[in-house]
Amino acid sequence: MIPRPASESTATAQAVWLVAEREIGSKLRSKAFMISTGILLLIALAGVLIGGFASASPTPDAVAATAQTASAVEALPNVEVTEVADRDAAEQLVLTDEVIAAVVPGDGGVVILAKENAPTSLVMGLSQTPAVEILRPAGTDPFVRYLVAIGFGIVFLMAASTFGGTIAQSVVEEKQTRVVELLISAIPARALLAGKVIGNTVLAMAQIVLLVAIAVIGLIVTGQNALLAGIGAPVLWFAVFFLLGFVLLAALYAAAAAMVSRQEDIGSTTMPLMMLVMAPYFLVIFFNDNDLVLTIMSYVPFSAPVAMPVRLFVGEAQWWEPLLSLVILVVTCLGAILVGAKIYENSLLRMGARVKLADALRG
Structure with missing residues (x-):
């Protein structure tokens, strides 16, 4: 393989960053996005404060x-x-x-x-x-365990579904308006895909950081220092797993959206991805106290960002387990990016009827 000239690599990197800046800027200029983010942060703060004050209220x-x-x-x-x-x-x-x-x-x-x-x-x-x-070995408070599991599940579900849907709509909108033809004439398709993924990943991680800050402030205000000390490491692991899991899903959302040319058809190609995003949330609700199910979930790439931090919080995971799960997630993420990029490149300029998956993979 002949290496790219340095000037060409630099141009591609600049193109990726320009697309990422465009994605970030468009969201920050959107009143709907800013309002929804503010509401999400207020709900998170209210939940932490109410939970803290409720736990502090004396009951017989x-x-x-x-x-x-x-x-x-x-x-x-x-x-x-x-x-x-x-x-x-x-x-x-x-x-x-x-x-x-x-x-x-x-x-x-x-x-x-x-x-x-x-x-x-x-x-x-x-x-x-x-x-x-x-009479029985000590364990984590079931109610606290349930709240922590729900918290990780909701954050992953909302961030992945919100930004994944945004990426899909952006791809189809560019196809409908033929803007994508101008973009592809100026930058490689993979640079366009990378910019979209990076831009939305930056925004999603920014939301995660803000939510963590809100949760820390709420726990300190309500005097839940013990819970804050116990949840610190799981939150850091959640951020790492979420970053990789989101990149995986973002690449697949963009690829799925590139297979259609109308906004009305987005649901038909992104529905399987939405199911993968929703599954960890519902599984962790119903099986948060089932060690076997949580262990299996912690090694499945789409549910590991939720299940592994929960297992770390309750002390059920050995030190090597998150590392092994992270390796599995990294390998899966790389594979998803390669497949997603191929589908995206082969489908982006094909207008009209929905592109079949087999055709998109073949080109």
């Missing part, structure tokens, strides 16, 4: 107690006592999450039975320091 702790220990537990503040017959009944209520803990008679005093973690207020509130027996 449901505690089981036998006849011998009920009087001691009832004397404690912010406690709702459920009286049981014996220790076995108390254990059953704890394990089924009907009560947060149970206080039963023990050798020379009382014993607190807890499913995962003994409530500090209950331990400190009793007149004597009781023995603590953990």
Whole structure:
């Protein structure tokens, strides 16, 4: 292969950057885009603040107690006592999450039975320091786990679908108005594709950074420092996975849109991609507590940006797993870019009826 002259490579790089600047500038000048971004940030801030204040609001702790220990537990503040017959009944209520803990008679005093973690207020509130027996190994709070999973899923879904749709509409609009013929006469098709992908990736990552900043501010304001410390590393991994996953999807969205010549036909070619974007969101909602499903999702390129950060947050992933998943995602991303570029080049100047996938691949 004969290497390109330096001047030609420089010209291509300049063309890519000009297209990227055009994509970024058009979005920043769009009132609809700026308003929707502002609303998204406000919703994110409101969600973090409401969640933080709600978790800080005191609610009575449901505690089981036998006849011998009920009087001691009832004397404690912010406690709702459920009286049981014996220790076995108390254990059953704890394990089924009907009560947060149970206080039963023990050798020379009382014993607190807890499913995962003994409530500090209950331990400190009793007149004597009781023995603590953990009935099940500690884990992440299910509610917090669910919120974190939903948060990663929503951010990935909204960013990928919004910017992916924007890329598709831009490609078809250029074909409809014949502007693409002028562009291709001046710059290579791959430079045009690269500029579109880079420009929208910059905007998407900027939104991610703003959302992270909003979340950090909200967690600090509501005093959720422990959650902030635990979610820091998963958020960084999410940003890395999101960057590669978005580039993969952006290239495929542009290629799919190049196969049609009318805005009305975009849905027919981009629907499979939309399903791939939506799948991680719904899967993480229904299976966020299923270790097997999350593990499989963390190695599938389209769902890894959501599943792997969740597994890192709850401590279920080994140190090498995100690295292996990242390698798989990088390889898939490179393959998608090559395939997408080929489809884009072979379909961009073909007007009229929808271009068949086989024809687009053959050229």
